[in-house]
Amino acid sequence: MMLIYSSPATWDALSQEERDQLERDHAELYRELVQSGEWVGGHALADPSRSIGVRVRGGVPITSDGPYAEIKEHLAGYDVVDCDSLERALEIAARIPDAALCGVEVRPIMEVTGMEM
Amino acid sequence: MAEPEDRDLEALLRELAPRVLGAVLRRSGDFDRTEDAVQEALLAASRQWPAEGVPTNPHGWLVTVASRRLTDQWRSEAARRDREANAAAREPTRATPAADASIQPAADDTLSLLLLCCHPALSMASQVALTLRAVAGLTTAQIASAFLVPEATMTRRITRAKRSIEAAGARFGPPPGGDYADRLNAVLHTLYLIFNEGYTTTGGDQLHRVELTSEAIRLTRQILRLLPEDGEVAGLLALMLLTEARRPARATEDGALVPLAEQDRDRWDAALLREGIELITATLPRSRVGPYQLQAAIAAVHAEAGRAEDTDWPQIVALYQLLERRSASPMVILSHAVAVAMVDGPRAGLELIAPLETDERMAGHHRLTAVRAHLLEMAGEHAAARIAYQLAARQTTSRPERRYLATRAAQLPAR
Numbered sequence: 001m002m003l004i005y006s007s008p009a010t011w012d013a014l015s016q017e018e019r020d021q022l023e024r025d026h027a028e029l030y031r032e033l034v035q036s037g038e039w040v041g042g043h044a045l046a047d048p049s050r051s052i053g054v055r056v057r058g059g060v061p062i063t064s065d066g067p068y069a070e071i072k073e074h075l076a077g078y079d080v081v082d083c084d085s086l087e088r089a090l091e092i093a094a095r096i097p098d099a100a101l102c103g104v105e106v107r108p109i110m111e112v113t114g115m116e117m
Numbered sequence: 118m119a120e121p122e123d124r125d126l127e128a129l130l131r132e133l134a135p136r137v138l139g140a141v142l143r144r145s146g147d148f149d150r151t152e153d154a155v156q157e158a159l160l161a162a163s164r165q166w167p168a169e170g171v172p173t174n175p176h177g178w179l180v181t182v183a184s185r186r187l188t189d190q191w192r193s194e195a196a197r198r199d200r201e202a203n204a205a206a207r208e209p210t211r212a213t214p215a216a217d218a219s220i221q222p223a224a225d226d227t228l229s230l231l232l233l234c235c236h237p238a239l240s241m242a243s244q245v246a247l248t249l250r251a252v253a254g255l256t257t258a259q260i261a262s263a264f265l266v267p268e269a270t271m272t273r274r275i276t277r278a279k280r281s282i283e284a285a286g287a288r289f290g291p292p293p294g295g296d297y298a299d300r301l302n303a304v305l306h307t308l309y310l311i312f313n314e315g316y317t318t319t320g321g322d323q324l325h326r327v328e329l330t331s332e333a334i335r336l337t338r339q340i341l342r343l344l345p346e347d348g349e350v351a352g353l354l355a356l357m358l359l360t361e362a363r364r365p366a367r368a369t370e371d372g373a374l375v376p377l378a379e380q381d382r383d384r385w386d387a388a389l390l391r392e393g394i395e396l397i398t399a400t401l402p403r404s405r406v407g408p409y410q411l412q413a414a415i416a417a418v419h420a421e422a423g424r425a426e427d428t429d430w431p432q433i434v435a436l437y438q439l440l441e442r443r444s445a446s447p448m449v450i451l452s453h454a455v456a457v458a459m460v461d462g463p464r465a466g467l468e469l470i471a472p473l474e475t476d477e478r479m480a481g482h483h484r485l486t487a488v489r490a491h492l493l494e495m496a497g498e499h500a501a502a503r504i505a506y507q508l509a510a511r512q513t514t515s516r517p518e519r520r521y522l523a524t525r526a527a528q529l530p531a532r
Contacts, residue, residue, distance in 0.1 A: 037243075037274030040266050082266055084240050112265070113317035114517030116367045116374050 002042075002089075003105040004098045006076035011101070022097040029095050033081060038092075042079035073102055080109070126166060129175065130159050131335075134254030137179040139226025141187065142289045148233065149279040150190055151183070152251050158183035159254060227252060228304075228343050231336070232292055234278075235303040238285035243278035244307045245314075250275055253332045263329055264314070304340070305353050305409065308333050312357050316364065317515075330361055348404025351396055352413045358393035359416035362386040374521040378425040390420045411440040430459040447479045451488045463495035483512035487522060494529065503529040 014022070033039035048071065053064045076098065083089050086106075093104045138155045145151045158179045172178040234247040249255045249263075261271035292300045315329025337354045344350050366380035375381075397413040404410070415436045422428040437453035450473060458466030470488060473479045490505030506526035510519050 034269075035273060035277070037270055037272075037277050039273075040270055082242075082264075082270065084242060108514040110514055110516045110519070112516055113314070114374055114513075114515040114521070115317055116363075116376055116380075 001107050001109055002079040002081065002093050002096060003075060003107065004077045004079070004096060005073045005102045005104065006098055007073045007102045009072065014101075022101075025095075025097045029092070033079075033092070038081045038083045038088075040080040040082050042077065044077040045075060048074040076102075123167070126163065126171070129171070130162060131254035131332075133176055133179055134159060135227040135230045135252045136176060137183060138251060139230055139289070140176075140180050141183050142230075143226075144184075145187055146289065147187075148282055148287075148289065149276075151187055152279060154183045154186040154190065155179070156250070156256070157186050160256075227336075227339050229290055231304045231307075231340070232300050233282060233287055233289055235300065235307045236282050236285060236287050237300075237303065238281045238287070239278050241307070241310065243274055243281070244303070245310055246271060246274050247278045247282075248307055248336075249311065249329075249332065253336060255328075255332070259328070301344075301347075302349075305337075305349060308337050308340075309353060309357075309409075311336075312360075316360060330357070330364075333357060334361065346404070348400050349407040349409045351400040351404070352407060352410030355393045355397035355400065355413035356409055356416055358389045358396065359413060359420055362389035362393065362420065368517070372517060373524075374517050376521075377419065380425075382423065382425075385420070393417065394420060406439070408440060408443050411436055411443070415440075428459070430456055434460050447473055447476055447482075448484070451484060455488060455491065458492055458495060463492040466492045467496070481512060483509045483518070483522075486512055487518075490522075490525070494525075499529045500531065503531060 011019075030039070051065070055062050055064070079092075079096070081089065081092055083092065089106050093099060093106045096104050098104060134155065137158065138152060141155060142148060142151045161182055162175070162179060166172075166175075230252050231248060234251055235244045239247065246260055246264075249260045250257060255263075257271050257275060258268050260275075261268040264271070291297070311329050312333035315331075315333065334354070334357050337350065337357060341347075341350045341354050362385050363377075363380065365386060366375060366382065366384040368374055393413065394417045397410065397417050401410060401414060415433055418429050418433050418436070433456045434453070437449065437456055441449050441453055451470060454466040454469035457469055467489070470485065470492070473485050479485045486505055486509035490502050490509055493499075493502035493505055503526050506522050506529070510522035510526060513519050513522065
């Protein structure tokens, strides 16, 4: 999974043209991954101000408005790819435009299969 | 749940799939479109035959329908290119082909197709997907669900694989002489991967994956019929049978892994064990020994022990030594170390795995850590074993393995 991080400060500093280019680069990468059959899924996430936290304490769910304003980086979206190697996954991550702006984290998804030991 | 008749029909269609594809492909030479046409013919059969009955010559029926679809496709493509009125589309087509359509299938079509699907131009994932569709006759939806990816993803992967084969200029038919052994190895490896993908599933909503082991076994049986003298084909089949036999005992009902030493051996499938043992026993003396035969022999030694404590560990150690001489992969060394520990004690096992700690293929690999944890536990070093189990649980990307390793850690005292 590619966890895509964004920071409002870096994003706000971009010109409109730079933002459009970023969208185009991401769309191009998406097309390539769909074509190659490596694309599994993914979404952009709404602004963290729309987040609602849910905690259950003593069996009672408590909701709270999402993270505090001082958070500098937030999870802005994710892509799930199924590729042949870690090297390939890192190569894809490096092409996500946000990697050059803020950062992308690559983490394996847990498998449902397992070997007896 | 499919009715028994449906399952019989599905089995028949899967059996016929590669032979039909081979028969049409030999004339058309166009793998991509022919494979699509055969899939359509199989779908048509699965819709029509339950209502109208299975034709007297099912193979001929499928070949005729697939050929017609292929011709239609060529015509419509030609028509599109020419921007002319599509006369072909208006041509009436018969609902069913003549029952006497007799194109005799060649016996080795299945093998030729397997060799094509496991072409070196394809990634392993593509070889697996294409083999399941073109040779095993599974639908794209079934393959996608077996590998837990969206159907669209699998469709792309298969389409891309077929184009790669075309781009590589690969032909249907026997590969060039020198390549043959390598290509057959690739086929066996692909079947082994398909088997493992199905076998390592531990329950829950994974019914589709179980199918993968039976498909792998079925295809390997077919190759063995075609190449009865090949010891490695027999070895692979025996290995699959002996491994599959343990399935009922390898996980609890809620999906927790049960290690070999703790499995309820009464639940092992006796018929599969017998077949596997007979096959490997008959194969070993008469053919050049190879890695699949050795792994099957090791599985057979385990199978022959009524209780875990009756296991003939010295024989297993000897077999691992032979296996290591052929392929000293880190995984083989790990298993070897566990067997050595059973004969010469845990210290001897720990010595064997020590060099792996600096092997970059294994650095940070959960399996190495898990084996170290196991050997430390055997040596009575419970605190160290507990830390190693906890580390291995964090390193694995498998949920059942993480659960197993965390449980082992929790069962040990912290100091």
